[in-house]
Every structure is written in C-alpha cells, then in structure tokens.
Amino acid sequence: MIRLENLTKQYGKLKAVNAINLHIKPGEIFGFIGPNGAGKTTTIKMMSGLLSPTAGHVTINGINMIKNPESAKKNIGLIPDRPYLYEKLTGIEFLRFTADLYHIPSDIFKKKADHFLEMFALKGRANELIEAYSHGMKQRLIMSAALLHDPPLVIVDEPMVGLDPRAIKMVRDLFRTLSENGTTVFMSTHTLKLAEEICNRIGIINHGNVIATGSLEELKEAASIGDSNLEEIFFRLTDEGI
C-alpha cells in the first residue's frame, strides 16, 4: 500500500529525512515513532503530498505521488496533528465540502455523514460553526472527513491529541476495525502504549533515519532487550534514556 524509496527531504543544510525506505502492506497498522524533530511529520507530509521530497519516491496504492498526486491523494485519508479547519463553516458543511472534493454522490454522503457524526458524537453540534468547537471536536470532525471517501490508506499524525478517554478508546477500536477490513493505517505517535497495543509493525525514526522496523518482538531483538516494553526499546534505540 505504501512504498517509500530513498525518501529524502533537505532544508538547507539540515537533512530532515535521510533516504528512508519503507514498505507497508494493505491492512497493516504501522506505528511510526521517534523523538521530537526526528522527521516523522516531514515523512507524513511527503507521503500525503503536502511536501515534495528532495529525492526519492512515494508510491501509494501503486500510484506515484510525485507523478500523479491527485490520483494518489484519492487513496488517502489524512488526519494531521493540528486541527486547522475552515472556522466559518459548520461541521456538516465541512463534511459536504470534503465529499464534493472526493466526488461522493449526495445520497451516499448523507448516509456516511450521519454515520460518522453519530460515531464521533458530533451529531448535536453539526450545524454549529467550527470556530465554536473544542480542539477534540475539531479532531473528531477531521477524522469523520478523512474517512468519508473510504480511503484504502489512513495517515494519522498524533491521533489522540486533544481527545477525551471515550474518544481515545473509540479511535483505537476504529483503527482495529479499519485494519480488519483491509484499510492500512499509518500512524505517527508519541503514545508508545498505543503503538504497542494496536500496531502490527513499528518503525523508529531518529535524526531523519529509520533505525529499526518490525513487530514488537523483532524490535526487542534488534534492541537486544529480553522481556521489555516499547518504551524501553525506544530509549535504547534512540539513545535517549531518562
């Protein structure tokens, strides 16, 4: 579903992402973890077409992001870490806007909008302007919008920021369900427990380099730690012990 080949991003002298290679299969939940400034968000931005790479390739569902960005983007539902939205639209209007961008017919939109607004507990506030929403509500609205067009790939940057415990549980279950139904989830997070709980594979990035990828067991092996959790593996591999 996702293929990153020698993906590089350079800002002046700083190499934010250094020739990374990743291959993520359909239906996988892939956790992408790393310290602040390691290159997670830059990688996500290149994968979702928000940023053009300095070198390398991004292929989404077999489509080259650089050559065919519009077609590649149709396969992605993006949930960024900061919920910037059109504040002067209402929740339902924003969903309608998104539906139009992805050519979702009106009748299907109505059913899906109803479903997601209900699921994300936004139904009662759908006709209010987004500027009146809390951070968590905006985040939930973005999630609804990202899933409207049934994307085969969901890219999430810090999914749990601003969400209440109920929403966190719901999102965790949602990602599992999506994965069971064949949707790939690429998730960047600092919540190591979440990554440990739901990810099939985890990639650790540090100083722009992917330093390890694999299942939790494989990472334990790479870190040469016996019975330990992801937090210990993370500190060992990134050399950032407390």
Added chain:
Amino acid sequence: MRDVISLLKPRLWAFTKRGFTFHSGLKSIIFACVGLVFWAGIFMAGYRVLAYCSQAEDIGEILTGKILSMAIITFFSLLIFSALLTTLSKLYLSRDLNLVHALPVSADKIFLSRWIESTADSSWMVIIYSIPIFIAYGMVYKTGIFYYMAIILTIIPLCIVASSISALVIQLAVIILPANRIRSIFVFLGLIAFIFLYVSFRMLKPERLVDPEAFSTVLIYVQQLSTPNSPLLPSTWAYDGLTAARLGNIRTALFHITLSISSAIFFILVNLQIAKLIYFKGFSKAQSAMIRLFRSNGIILEKLFFFLKPPVRAFVIKEFKTFWRDQTQWSQIFLIGALIIIYVYNFSVLPLEKSPIGTFYLQNLFSFLNMGLAAFVLTAITARFAYPSISTEGGAFWIVRSSPVSIRSFLWIKFFIYLFPLLILSEILIIATNLMLHVTPFMMWLSVITILFMTPGVVALGIGLGAAYPDFNAESPVQSVTGFGGLLFMVISAGFIGVIIILEAGPVYTVFMSDIRNFQISNLHWAWVFGSFFTAFIICILAMVVPMRIGSQILGNIK
C-alpha cells in the same frame, strides 16, 4: 511601566531582530523606493495645488487654509476609523491575548501596551503621508523652522487623541453589546464609515469650490470658505496651531499645541481608568462564541452552483460562506461601497459645459481617464479581497494540499470566483460613469471591451501574486496585503493598466482627430492602430496566464 515595556518587547524584537538577507534587503529597498515615490507624488501634487490656490486674489489665503483644514479633518477621520478597527482586534480578538492575560500583569497594563501598539499601527501611515501636505503648505508660504517643529507637535497628539477616542468607544461598545455580537461591531463600523463618508462628501460639495458661479455673490463664496470649524474638534486645534505657527504667532501656536497635548494626556488617563474598571470584563465577554448575523444553510448556493463539478462547487460554496460569515469583511465592503458611490457621484457633478475646452472632446478625454481610474478602483478592490484569498486559507491550507485537486486548479477556481463579481462591478462602474459623461458610442464600446480584457489580468495578478507571497499566519486579510507581495501586486497592476491605456490612447486620439478635423487615416496609421490594440490584447492575455503559472509553481513548492 516595566511590565508595559516587557509586553511590548516581543513586537519590538520581531521588528528589530529580523534576519537580514539579500532577499529581505532588496524587498526593503523596493518598499522604500515605492513609498518615497508616493510621498514625493503627494508632496508635488499638494505643493502645486496650494501654490496655485495661494495666488488667487484676495481669497488665496482663505482657500489654502480651507484645503489644509479639509485635509486635517480627513486625516483625523481616517485615524479614528483605522484606530477603531485596529483597537478592536488588538484589545479583544488577537490570538495571543489568552497567553498575555494568563501572565501576572494587571489588565490596565495589558490595555496600555496593546493601545500603544494599536496607536502605532493605525497612525504611522497617516503620519508619513500627511507630512508632505503640511510641508508643502509651509513651503508655499516660506515659513520659519518653528512651523516644521509644530507639524510634529501637532500631528502626534492628534493621533493619540484619535486612538484614545477609538479605544474608549470600543471598550464601552464591547461592554454594552451582547457577548456573541461583539464581532458585529465590524459591520456597524463599516456602516458608520459608509454613512459618514457619503454624508460628509455630499455636505462638502468640493465641486463648488472650483465653481465660484455656483454662489450668488463673491461674498457668499468667501463666507463659505472662511467658515471656522467647530472649536471642540481636535482637528480644529491642530489647524489653528499650524496656521498660527505658519504666521509666526508662536504664543498662539503653543496655546493650541498645548491644548492638543493636554487633551491627549487627558484621554489616555481616562482610558486607563476605564480599562481598570471594564477592560478585562470586556475581554472575557469577547471569548464567547459569536452567533451568525444572518443564518443560512447554504441550500440556495448548492442549487445555484449545481452545474459545477463537485470539487469546483466545493471551493466556490466554501469561499462564499467563509467570506460572508467573516464580519470583518463587511466593514471593508461598506467602505468600498461608499467610495464607489462618491466616485460615480463625482462624474454626475462635473461642470463640463463650463469648460473652455470643447465638451465633446472633454467628455471623451474623461471617458478615457475614467477607464484608467476604474481599473485602479478594480486594483484596490482586488488587493483587498482577491489578493488575500490565498492567505486567508490560513492553517487550513493543508486541506487543499492533501485533497485530490491540483494547486493549479485550486488557483483557477479562486480566479473565477473573484473574476465574475469584479467584472460585473467594473462594467457597471464604467457604463454608469460613461452614461453620465454622455460619451460617444465608440468610446462606450471601447471602455466596455477594454475593461472586459483588463479585469481578468488584474484579478489573475492578484490571485497569482497572492499565491506567490502567501501569509498563512496573517490575522486579517489586510495584514497579508500590506506585505511585499501586496505592494508588488499594486505596482505591477498599476503598470499593466498604464501600459494598456497608453497603447490605446494614441490610436484613439488619431481616430478622434480624423473625425473632428475630417482627414483620412493612412494605411500606416491603421496598421499602427491595429498593432497597438493587438499588443494590448496580448498583454492582457499574458497578465492573466503568467502570474497564475508563477503563483501555482511557488505555492506548490511551499514548505
């Protein structure tokens, strides 16, 4: 006072510690040069008008005095209006206010620091561009050095008084209005500005000043000119101070200057006391979510644009809704509405028949100038609404970039959204003013077609340069247009309009003269006529295509 200075420091640091690069240096030089050209233009125009009027027998001094008084009243009104808008944003709506109010600093100190910023922001431009008028006045009458010192001593208190009155009005308005209506102040301010501009212009009847025959006797004319302004107005103290300084009456000048300075201090003290009592209460109220002035579910828009492709429709409807629901836009719409009405009104009162030059010739000359003026009005409106439309996407621009719509298509959608209303407006403007001028059918058609081709060029320049110089962090659309890109747009657009008008003026003059003087136009002349019009057409096409392409390339590569 230390707290106030500390609160002002981030702004000062942002201003003084900007990294200097070749690019930023070049930008500053271009900014300075354009500013200097405008400054010199105002000075030269002011000097010529004042020098010309000062030579009028018996009434020269009264006439120049009247012009100076009108200029001061205009500056004062501009200062008040600009301060009202800036103060509302600075004191109650800025993004960083939550952080500032969380600091262990009293509300009146926060108020003072914000008010100082607001005063500087709303006054600097008026100060810079009013000074050449005052200098011109002094130079016409060859005044001494005291007059030039008096300019500074007069204009600064005038700015402080205007800003203080505005802060007082805003503080009280925020307390009186319901919390969810506070942002509607922008709408009411716009409406007030509209009425104020319209009524004051109708009352001034400036066309009568150049038409002494409109007054039954010279005495009434002179009386009309020399009517003193209200002594309660701060603009009158400024005027009296300056005229006294010009005449060398230092004592009288100092009296009026002291009056201005003492009232400025008085207003600051009143504001501080009021701020102690109500500023935080008002800020707290302003945090509530506002309710919409007009409610609509957008079904009309959906039906109206049913024929568009879904992604195009999505952007069109989004643009309409976000524009109309942003009440800060309304004050600008009212203001521009008033200026357009005044513009059209001017044409209806032009005393063409009294001119010694042939009416037929003059009507068509005015029609030609009108084309250029209408295009400049179009530039101003494009600068205010179309140019910032990319920047106003703000943080939500990720939605556009991650959507399956290319940046190129996105820009063209924006272009068409703004093209149609601006084209309709420009055509109405040009047709209405041409009808008032009773121009020939040829000039009417020429104007309509020229505007038809120039408008896409101006709008594309606005959208293209807006995309090339986006400011996604701007707190208001005005903030983005006051940057380098906005200036570049104004300069290039003015150049584009100038070139088109020049290319058309020569051939049209030849055709007119052949009609009036009954001579045949040679084939070479015809070739020149067609060549000029063809070049104008090509430039219009290039003005539409090139900026859009550049804008789309730059915006697509933005980090």
